[in-house]
Amino acid sequence: MTVALTQPRGWRLRLPARLDGRIGWGTVGTLAVIAVWQLVVGAGVVPSYVLPTPLQIVDAWVGALDLIAVNLPATLRTAGLGYLAGNAVAIALAALAGLWSPAEGLVSRLAIAAHCIPTIALAPILLVVAPGELPGIILAALGVFFATLVGMLTGMRYPDGRAVEAHHAFGGRRLTELVKVKLPYGMPGMFSGLLLGVPGAIVGALMSEYLMVGRGMGGAITAAQEQLDAARVWALCLTCALVSALAFAAVGALQRAVLPWLAETSVSYAAAGARGASAHPVRDTVLGLLVFLSVACTLWWGALQVFGISPYLGKTPLDVLEYLVVGPAALAHTAELLGYLGTTLGNAALGLALGTLVAVVLAAAFCAVPALREAAMPTVLLARSVPLLAMIPAIALALGSGLLTVVALTALLSFFPTLITVMNALDAVPRDISDLARAYNASRADVTFRIRAVYAVPAVFQSLRITATGALLGAIVAEWLASPGGIGYFVLRSASESKFVALWSAVVVVTLVSMVLYVIVVAVETAVRRRIL
Structure with missing residues (x-):
């Protein structure tokens, strides 16, 4: 099925000339949110120590201008370097997978493993082994890497079959197929990842400063929290959000400049099975897993040797195997860990x-x-850019330390990527199909549920590839900081008691479970594609 990337002709409210356009409505919406915020907090519905009024935040922001001028450049430098590094690696690996198809499975598994590592548990290890701002750069890179890679691989996996056949008929080589056929189909997904990665890079940089280094905007937010200065905390967080929103807008402008053909060209999605199934799927799956485990364990062991991590802190795959499988207390250890994991799931x-x-x-x-x-x-974009890690204490004050805080954080982490991805897909409904539906007097509900919903399904699954694992990691972070339960609490307790083999084992189990979730999402996506596309 062919998807023409065009702007939908949805119903549009007629406006006065001065309000017609996105800027006018955006201003009206923003001012309305601010007004309701001021009224609700000013009336005492929400206490000001949890959510200060906009006027209090503005006053705190003016008082913190000198602090922002000193600390913001350091955070932006760390986030920018991580953003460039993470996206460069993602694009290079996606190109490798597009050039040599057997590499796609290994690239995907390694990417999932890197994405699924609970960064809040990785942060103390990075503090020990990486100097200066390198921990923040690594965390920022991890925050952008996966979304860009998944977006590119998804688009490159389903190019227009006619374009591929024509390329082969004219004697095209693999390299030219990658450049002229696959990459154009991967670039919309790449830019979706670049957009999603903007706030991810800033949050990664803030995480390093917030948890480890104590400098930059993260350090300033930490100091404000310790002083119980809620207005300054919100002022600093919203400053980071505003910078992130501006960078988001810049990447969007770059997308429109680089891909002007998005409004005119077609993108074709085909079921995965249409490309030809393996003759030996079980054998290929087992071999792929063995290769992945071999590479992952080699990289793990090699990183311990290269960075010179002491055996007391850095545990090897054999240490984890003994703790969970072959040791005398392995059964008890595994049962305890899985119990905490069940709560988190x-x-x-x-x-x-x-x-x-x-x-x-x-x-x-x-x-x-x-x-x-x-x-x-x-x-919505401003809220997406707020560093949720820094806001967990405020959320916990409002909702309490428990299930509601964890669910609220994971819902927010799932909401924004899904909204952006699905909106892009709904914008891609072919104009000729919409016109044909109107010609047959289709109602707006028919167009929405019978046409646009079909085009949104692949986008929902593309976002689930990111959010299914992201929700698990978000729950762990919330449990670490604001809930006395789940695998996050287990990791926190293990770190505080210097039980590093338990900490490494928890990281491995969470990573493996996240990979299983990703595989389940892909399997369901493939089945749905075969049925509706």
Whole structure:
């Protein structure tokens, strides 16, 4: 099926000339949010020590200008270097997978493993082995790497079959197929990843400063929290959010400049099975897993040797194997870890389902009523850019330290990537199909549920590839900082008691479970594609 990337002709409210356009509605929506915020907090519905009023935040921001001028450049430098490094590696690996198809499985598995490593547990190790701002650069790179790689691989995996056949018929080689056929189909997904990675890079940099280094904007936020200065905390966080939103807009402008053909060209999605199934799927799967495990364990052991990590802190794959499988207390260790993990999986599933459902509903509403989209998107993008890690204490004060805080955080982490990805897909509904539906007097509901929903399904699964694992990691972070339960609490307790083999074992188990979740999402996506596309 061919998808023409064009702007939908949804219903549009007629506006006065001075308000017509995205800037006018965006300004109206932002001012409305600020006004409601001021009224709600000013009336005492929400205590000001949890959510200060906008006027209090502005006053705190003015008082913190000198602090921001000193610390913001350091955070931006770390985030920028991580953003460039993570995306460069992602693009290079996607090109390798497109050039040599057997590498795609290994690249995907290694990328999933890197994405699924709980960074909050990795941070103390990076502090020991990496000097200066390198821990922040690594965390920022991890925050952008996976989204860009998944977006490129998804687009490159399903090019227009006619283009591929024509290329082969004219004697094209693999390199020219990559450059002229696959990369153009991967670039929209690449830019989706670049957009999603902007706040991810800033959050990664803030995480390093917040947890380890104590400098930059993360260090300033930490100091404000220790002083119980809620207004300054919000002022600093919103400053980071504003910078992130500006960078997001810049990447969007770059996308429109580099890919002007998005509004005219077609992208074709085909079922995975259409490319030809393996003659020996079980054998190929087992061999792929063995190769992945061999490479991953070699990299793990090699990193311990290269960075000179002491055996007391750095544990090898054999240490984890003994702790979980072959040691005398392995059964008890595994049962304890899986018990904590079950709690985390339940929390993450609730947040993932809630965030995804709300995002899909809002995306459909924004597509049907462009004025609503234009009014709400500035606030949505700004909220997406807020460093949620720094806001967990405020969320915990509002909702309490427990299930609600964990579910709220995981829902927020799932909501924004899904909303952006699904909106892009709804914008890609072919104009000729919409015109044909109108010619046959199809209602707006018919167009939404019978046409646009079909085009949104691949986008939902593309976002689930990111959010399914991201929700699990978000639940771990929330449990670490604001909930006395789950695998996050287990990791925190293990680190505080210097039980590093338990800490490494938890990281391995979470990584493997996240990879299983990713494989399940891909399997369901493949089955759905075969049925509807």
